[in-house]
Amino acid sequence: QPGDIVAVESPSFPGILQALEVVGLRALEIPTHTAEGLSLEGLELALEQWPVKACVVVCNHSNPMGARMSDERKQQLVLMLAVAGVPLIEDDIYGDLYHSGERPKPAKAFDHTGNVIYCSSVSKTISPGLRVGWMLPGRYMASARQHKYFSNLATSSIPQMAVAHFLEQGGYDRYLRFARQNYRQATERMRTAVARSFPEGTAISRPQGGFVLWVQLPAGVSGTLVYQLARAENINVAPGLMFSISNKFESCLRINCGNPWSDRIDHAVVRLGALAHEVQARSI
Template sequence: MGVLYNQVADRLQALIKDGVYREGDRLPGVRVLSKQFGVSISTVLQAHQTLEARGYLQPRERSGYFVRLPAVDAPEPVMQRHRNRPVPVTAREMTLELCADAQKLMVPLATAIPHADYLPLRQIQQSTLWAARRGLETLDYAFPGKESFRRQIAQRMAAVGVQVTLDDVLVTNGAQEAIILGLRAVTQPGDIVAVESPSFPGILQALEVVGLRALEIPTHPSDGLSLEGLELALEQWPLKACVVVTNHSNPMGARMPDERKKQLVSMLAAAGVPLIEDDIYGDLYHTGERPRPAKAFDRADNVIYCSSFSKTISPGLRLGWMLPGRYMASARQQKYFSNLATSSIPQLAVAHFLEQGGYDRYLRSAREHYREATERMRAAVARSFPVGTAVSRPQGGFVLWVQLPEGVSGTRVYHRARAENINVAPGLMFSISDKFESCLRLNGGNPWTERIDQAIARLGALAHEELGQGG
């Protein structure tokens, strides 16, 4: 069905582009289009929603769908090239502000948290009830992780080209803990670690917890970490690790091509620098096949793989895992000393959900939801924001990186938006050296509503006002 309604949407879009339906025209009714294309009415309605997300249709209550040509597509942000030095990481207060209880009352465009409507709530509730009835199996310390859960992880890793056994898997409290354990396994306080720029704030926070210095490496919005920048850093600085989100990075949504992943793995192995790979968005690709992780190209056992189900099944489960490889002994020790084990019931519940095949069925619809949601938000930003605004084109995940025109302060837009109960993430959060003052990150992982539509329009108006005031 997903393929069919996309085909109908593509055919209608072609008719609009060819001028058969002009801007302002009302499309024929759903029953007419159902007969015209030989599909069900529900398929036509899904095609309409897809075209609305792409910016080609506008619904009018009790009147139908009308053609609206999308705004001129916004370009991608440019990769910012800077000569950087290692810097100690300190937390930004605004990072904590975005997670405060007060933000739950705001329009949720800041935190990269999936909306409850896009999560498999009913299925995971059923699996949790099943797990809770397992008796003594739920009461022990599940260290290094429940066998059933680690078996499912090993099977899923094999499907993306990574051959591991159950004993290679260490279960963690989310990917954040996995990254921290990986860092502690390969570094000492004061060491230098290479990170993407812009970088996910959680990674910067992990470096701060371990007492490390960050060296920011320029990152392309489509291809990911600059290998040329990393090569220069390896020549100039005694790097002890490199942390990269290889698939659908946060905040840019970049997916590193396989060839560059191979080069990244080879370059770091030759330098003796461990790669800590965060693949938390790997399952949320929008089209095509599941991208392989860099770990699939690891022949030197130099990649520490980290992931979780926080972006797919539920952030509240806090259920992640890592493949520490030759650093397993140190990672296990750090895990045991810090919190003994990860809770048993979530592991049993998710293992049951995976065994029943529910996860893959859910992912098929979730990917389509996120693709449409980010396309719709991207089109709305292009319509509402000033000329010169650039917006990322993520191939997966659900966040958008917005680069405002020169002279427009993303931080000022952030503060003014919060005063109007619109929560966005300012660019300063994604760097330790104030590089992205003119940027914002938006969460596209929400069902489209009039409230969100109005919030994007208001953000655009604020950006226009800031531009008119000269920043």
Template sequence: MAEGTEEANTAGHRYEAVARALEEAIEAGVHGPGDRLPGVRKLAAQFGVSVSTVVAAEHLLEDRGLIEARPRSGYYVRRHPWQPPERPATSAPEGEPVPVTGQALVLRVVQAASEPEVVQMGAAVPHADFLPARGLRRAFAGVPARWGGRELAYAFPPGPAELRQAIARRMADAGCQISPEEVVVTNGAQEALVLSLRAVTEPGDVVAIESPTFYGILQAIEGLGLRALEIPTDPDEGIAPEALALALDQWPVKAALLMPNFGNPLGHCAGDERKRALVELLEDRGVPLIEDDVYGDLPFEPPRPWAAKAFETRGGVLYCGSFSKTLSPGLRVGWAVPGRFRDRLEYLKYATSSSTPAWPGLAVADFLERGGYDRYLRRARGDYARAVDRVSRAVVRHFPPGTRQTRPAGGFVLWLELPEAVDALALYRRALEEGISVAPGPMFSPTGKFRNHLRLNCAQPWDARLERALARLGEVVRGMVA
């Protein structure tokens, strides 16, 4: 690379870093609405950069709508930096059980997550910058000395006792008072979901799901020969008990598979009373609830929301969790707390994959025991909140009027409802040609609904490359509407 190019890239990184620091100061309230920013020379001295770098950073923040210039006075924080977008409407599925089809696209979308040249907003995989890599490496390195060779052995079900104990302690934060004996360690939450479905259903059975729902859930249902029954889902609070009750009256539902806390892709979070009502309804009807709670530890503001399992009284909730969305997707450390179905699920785990990797499980147990997870979460929650907010603001800037988007209070995905003329599958193909991966709406429906919807993974470092990608997406969408 030429020397001049290196200098230009360095300067670019500097002004973006200054812009990020000023944006974080604004979000933290250091500079409130209407406040004047310090002068360019003072900021240049504060950050150790040139005046021109500060000016470039201010222009970037002005383009993003965070600050405004006043003649002969300087830059001020905007009193109303942006207008919150309108939310998508509550879904309205047809209301009858259907086989799951059209999931072949999912593999192509997730494969793009491992291609470094692609701007990765498709698969819900957090970038390494959001993960506690240093602490995890220390935990991994310390396993042999602490565990004396156990990391080299099979970890047969239910899994390492130390990890199950650490998980049981953590679940108290979700309102669940459980013992380590109730926990079955799995290879990620996806295996926990599949095992839970196998424990309570037979091929051909009907499973109630949110609409839209996580495509991994749809793949599990398809792979087991089950039928999916979509239930109308509010983008803020999830499924209403009344809607679920109506479905139970009409169809022989054998299980409900829901994400009450920061569901994917909507980011909805049911309140305690709604969770209690859902659990009581399902318990009264004798229908097991499989709860996917992989985002439960990622609220933008404390406290951590309670799990639906906290409200059970008869052991009918099969709770599924994972550290893939928090510590690292590569760990594949998940677990199930399957209530009265524990023995069945434990046997299915052994019959399916024999054991779980011992070394990652022991490393995670050590990381949790030493307090690393809590320290990490305190930082990560703010990081994800800012990441979602930045992408949301960029969508408002670049996408056409009429674009709706969710306002999640946790997790790191954003769901967009685009103008009706937009074909999300065509948008996905156009974007991938330009090195941008997104998740089109039909992936989140058993029958390919939500053709004008899009899910964005916001857990990416905010830089000029991501901003350009969102701007280009907006251009393509505008072209489809025109």
């Protein structure tokens, strides 16, 4: 209901924060680690102190950090929320884009009470223009059906049929093998380029999937100012402030690695690093 509190990762994808704001819900930010994901200790403390009504988590390759929770921590998350009677809304949109090994399990795999509302989509794998997604709402099926009916009645049939055909013919599996390799190489290449070009002391995430890097600049270096200077030169990155409702992550940037590597991107990273050095020099 409007005014209710929803626990979210911090940093969190801006689209999630905006979606909560539009329907009048309040986001409660829970600290998140670049490797381990959502802090379970932080969430436990929040559940004790606040009347949390739901929790939204991207367990596999979150945006912007690229974090992936271990199976053990996913189990703990599901159990903790089930005991508290708080539904877990799991966004598994990047789950298929793991860089190596086996496909990571969603938290839904450990749900024995129907308390996890699982959501995913082809918008980050096949094409965002298809606008095709799905959910497994567990014990909230009746409410989910009602909300879907009120929001837009139904999803267009033609895109759904196209996706179904792609899946049935094996095209999706073949494409994913190609995409995972490309994203892994692109992410590693971008990470190397950032480490080479940015000021000493810059911390860079090591995602196991997806195609984004979370970059924390040295103390005193404004990521927002770097973003503004870069934007003036048509270099597109996301400032850390976008991923919080409480003005956190001023010294951070999110860099998208999804585009094919080119000389243009290489030059842009070098220039971005030069801008970061310039901002650092101003702050001294």
